[in-house]
Amino acid sequence: MSENQMNGAEALIQSLEKIGIEIGFGIPGGSAIPIYDALYKVRRKMKFVLVRHEQNAAHEADGYARATGKPAAVLVTSGPGAANTVTGIMTAYMDSVPMIVITGQSVRGMLGKDAFQEADIFNLTMPIVKHSYLVKSANDIPRVVREAYHIATTGRPGPVLIDVPKDVGTDPCTVGLDAEMNLPGYKPEPRGYGPETIRQIADALAKSQRPVIIAGHGAVLSRAEKELRQLAETLQAPVTTTLLGKGVFPDSHKLSLHGLGMHGTAYANRAIVECDLMISVGARLDDRILGIPSQFCKDAVKIHIDVDAAEFGKLVKPDIRCRGDAKTVLQDLLPLLKKGDTDDWIKRIEGFKKKWPLTYAKKGGLHPPQVIDALNKLTGGKAVMTTDVGQHQMWAWQFFRADKPWQFISSGGAGTMGFGLPAAIGAQFGRPGETVVAIVGDGGFQMTMSDLATAAIHKLPVKIILMNNHYLGMVRQWQDMFYDERYSGVDLEGNPDFVELAQAYGILGLNLKRAADIPKVLKKALDHPGPALVNVEVVHHEEVYPMVPPGKPLEDTVLCHPRRKPGRPAGRKNGPARSGAKNG
Amino acid sequence: MSKEMTHNLSIYVANRPGALARIAQTFSRRGFNIESLVVSAGATGDFSRMTITAKGDEAGLEQVIMQCSKLVDVLACREHTDEEVVARELALVKVAVDSAHRGEVLQIADHFRAKTVDLSENSIVLEATGSSEKLDAMVNLLGKYKIIELVRTGKVIMARGARET
Numbered sequence: 192m193s194e195n196q197m198n199g200a201e202a203l204i205q206s207l208e209k210i211g212i213e214i215g216f217g218i219p220g221g222s223a224i225p226i227y228d229a230l231y232k233v234r235r236k237m238k239f240v241l242v243r244h245e246q247n248a249a250h251e252a253d254g255y256a257r258a259t260g261k262p263a264a265v266l267v268t269s270g271p272g273a274a275n276t277v278t279g280i281m282t283a284y285m286d287s288v289p290m291i292v293i294t295g296q297s298v299r300g301m302l303g304k305d306a307f308q309e310a311d312i313f314n315l316t317m318p319i320v321k322h323s324y325l326v327k328s329a330n331d332i333p334r335v336v337r338e339a340y341h342i343a344t345t346g347r348p349g350p351v352l353i354d355v356p357k358d359v360g361t362d363p364c365t366v367g368l369d370a371e372m373n374l375p376g377y378k379p380e381p382r383g384y385g386p387e388t389i390r391q392i393a394d395a396l397a398k399s400q401r402p403v404i405i406a407g408h409g410a411v412l413s414r415a416e417k418e419l420r421q422l423a424e425t426l427q428a429p430v431t432t433t434l435l436g437k438g439v440f441p442d443s444h445k446l447s448l449h450g451l452g453m454h455g456t457a458y459a460n461r462a463i464v465e466c467d468l469m470i471s472v473g474a475r476l477d478d479r480i481l482g483i484p485s486q487f488c489k490d491a492v493k494i495h496i497d498v499d500a501a502e503f504g505k506l507v508k509p510d511i512r513c514r515g516d517a518k519t520v521l522q523d524l525l526p527l528l529k530k531g532d533t534d535d536w537i538k539r540i541e542g543f544k545k546k547w548p549l550t551y552a553k554k555g556g557l558h559p560p561q562v563i564d565a566l567n568k569l570t571g572g573k574a575v576m577t578t579d580v581g582q583h584q585m586w587a588w589q590f591f592r593a594d595k596p597w598q599f600i601s602s603g604g605a606g607t608m609g610f611g612l613p614a615a616i617g618a619q620f621g622r623p624g625e626t627v628v629a630i631v632g633d634g635g636f637q638m639t640m641s642d643l644a645t646a647a648i649h650k651l652p653v654k655i656i657l658m659n660n661h662y663l664g665m666v667r668q669w670q671d672m673f674y675d676e677r678y679s680g681v682d683l684e685g686n687p688d689f690v691e692l693a694q695a696y697g698i699l700g701l702n703l704k705r706a707a708d709i710p711k712v713l714k715k716a717l718d719h720p721g722p723a724l725v726n727v728e729v730v731h732h733e734e735v736y737p738m739v740p741p742g743k744p745l746e747d748t749v750l751c752h753p754r755r756k757p758g759r760p761a762g763r764k765n766g767p768a769r770s771g772a773k774n775g
Numbered sequence: 776m777s778k779e780m781t782h783n784l785s786i787y788v789a790n791r792p793g794a795l796a797r798i799a800q801t802f803s804r805r806g807f808n809i810e811s812l813v814v815s816a817g818a819t820g821d822f823s824r825m826t827i828t829a830k831g832d833e834a835g836l837e838q839v840i841m842q843c844s845k846l847v848d849v850l851a852c853r854e855h856t857d858e859e860v861v862a863r864e865l866a867l868v869k870v871a872v873d874s875a876h877r878g879e880v881l882q883i884a885d886h887f888r889a890k891t892v893d894l895s896e897n898s899i900v901l902e903a904t905g906s907s908e909k910l911d912a913m914v915n916l917l918g919k920y921k922i923i924e925l926v927r928t929g930k931v932i933m934a935r936g937a938r939e940t
């Protein structure tokens with residue numbers, strides 16, 4: 192078929208392929224049938240995956256992008272299909288993940304008339320997309336797709352939505368696929384700073400005796416891991432990574448402080464409290480890492496590097512702001528730096544690490560960190576790990592040892608339960624030869640477990656490690672600590688038998704109930720060529736520490752329950768003994 | 776809480792569907808109350824000029840400007856102080872007036888250099904341009920009579936001299 196004979200939907204699929212979209216996830220419906228017809232007729236290289244829920248489709252595209260750096264497409268119908276993607280789009284938006292979402296729409300003449308399955312998805316999603324389009328003419332499609340891809344993948348990445356009325360899909364598209372972009376207002380600016388800013392940063396760094404580097408998702412997205420390491424080693428400065436920055440600086444490096452913030456390490460938080468200079472490389476300094484924003488690094492020089500100028504001063508007012516791509520900035524900065532003399536500081540930090548190590552209870556039942564630890568050993572730290580949201584997520588973040596970026600995939604900004612399994616499916620599609628492990632909770636897993644079908648059908652060897660504490664554990668932890676143990680709406684009684692559930696899909700299901708069996712059972716799951724689910728019966732009552740209680744500064748990081756004495760057993764079923772001291 | 780001031784913003788934006796909604800959302804999400812909003816064609820047809828007066832605190836305003844600037848359709852978003860710009864607004868005021876009071880109303884109109892653009896037995900429509908404060912003052916004085924309807928365009932601004940709006 193020559194290009195000038197295609198219809199809008201065919202132009203859409205061909206345009207997606209032309210710009211390099213390799214995979215699409217979705218579910219069809221009335222308004223999307225022309226698009227699915229085009230998938231049938233003109234698709235060549237792009238893979239299409241039929242999923243079980245549109246939210247999952249978006250999370251799968253998200254997981255794919257976070258594992259590969261490349262955006263995927265989401266292809267859904269109008270109304271409920273489009274609305275179901277909202278949580279997934281928001282999750283991607285909050286975490287700066289590129290994604291192209293194509294929604295079918297009612298025919299143009301019916302727009303605004305409450306037609307069957309008409310939803311104004313363009314306006315519904317406006318605050319959670321980087322940009323969006325409602326396509327009015329088939330001839331606009333090649334340009335819109337090119338622009339969408341460009342916008343989604345450059346600057347601070349993010350999701351772009353394209354709403355395609357059904358009759359735009361069936362109208363002839365008479366222009367070629369090489370349409371020019373027309374984006375006069377779009378200015379990603381990887382080098383939105385001048386040499387004087389770089390000089391200022393270098394001067395501040397030269398003066399600092401106690402520097403700390405915070406590395407975030409921006410460092411991952413700009414592939415700045417090499418430059419970041421050079422920065423740390425030149426300055427001899429410790430590095431702490433955010434939830435989404437995990438792995439961009441090796442967890443095994445002696446300068447690593449691991450994570451910071453609400454459930455960060457006590458030594459990272461302490462280093463932040465005592466530093467005289469904080470340089471943020473691609474972290475947006477959100478409320479989960481700051482403690483009390485106005486007290487965060489109050490007396491330290493604050494340097495903020497971010498490709499998105501709108502991040503400066505949102506919560507923390509930087510002394511030096513540098514708008515630019517992390518890698519580009521560091522490349523410009525590194526030649527100006529001299530070797531730092533921070534021996535005393537590093538010694539002090541070593542002391543913090545000895546005094547407040549990251550530990551976990553090993554007695555009195557099975558503890559999630561033990562399982563993560565075992566996974567580190569069994570996979571040689573090479574697995575790609577996705578998580579759901581809750582306590583298990585924080586333990587996974589704390590105890591998983593990642594030495595590379597693109598290895599740890601978690602919903603940070605949105606904290607979307609249900610993310611773990613579909614994200615793992617997307618990641619596995621993106622990295623077929625690698626071990627992909629999903630760490631999920633019994634609560635969140637049940638929100639999106641319908642896509643077990645997708646894992647089974649495509650024989651994706653994802654390993655689902657379900658930390659089953661029979662509770663919405665993270666909420667219970669807050670009720671325990673701050674609401675006098677009034678457990679309201681957190682008991683997950685009626686959980687299914689997850690092993691049988693997996694088996695019903697033809698997925699290997701295993702139970703893990705005793706600590707002694709951890710290596711054996713995990714190995715069995717990891718060695719299995721297809722998907723596997725391990726139901727891990729962990730202790731029901733356990734809390735994630737360290738913790739900065741909400742509304743408290745990082746100084747107030749606690750290592751144990753505020754109302755329980757150090758070393759005193761928690762005093763209820765499966766409650767572990769804990770020891771610890773207030774960090775401060 | 777820092778104190779809430781009225782700010783003049785000028786936004787130059789590609790004329791695309793949804794552009795106005797995106798900008799309005801950016802303001803409302805940060806608790807900025809838009810007092811007046813004027814949208815009109817820019818010097819070339821593909822672009823629009825928006826002049827927004829809004830109330831809010833200084834720090835919030837900086838965020839709004841940065842958030843607006845980052846919108847894909849926005850080419851420029853700038854704040855201008857009153858001194859930097861020429862500011863104008865136009866008002867149409869329909870006043871109920873019989874022949875007995877017509878003279879007084881016309882005197883007020885004359886003082887503010889307003890024009891009579893419509894006249895009927897029981898009403899008069901005045902057109903006035905100038906600074907928003909001047910229009911406030913005129914409307915205030917006319918309040919002595921019965922104002923049937925009032926339509927104001929909202930403030931438009933243009934930077935003086937070489938400065939860009």
Ligand SMILES: Cc1ncc(C[n+]2csc(CCOP(=O)(O)OP(=O)(O)O)c2C)c(N)n1
Pocket residue numbers: 579580581582583584606607608609631632633634635636658660662663664665666
């Ligand atoms: C979609 C959604 N709904 C509600 C929440 C609030 N929430 C945060 S953590 C959590 C509990 C998660 O429970 P589970 O998945 O069992 O993990 P656990 O904390 O027990 O490890 C809840 C309800 C959320 N983050 N996302």
Ligand SMILES: [Mg+2]
Pocket residue numbers: 581632633634658659660661662663664
């Ligand atoms: Mg749970």
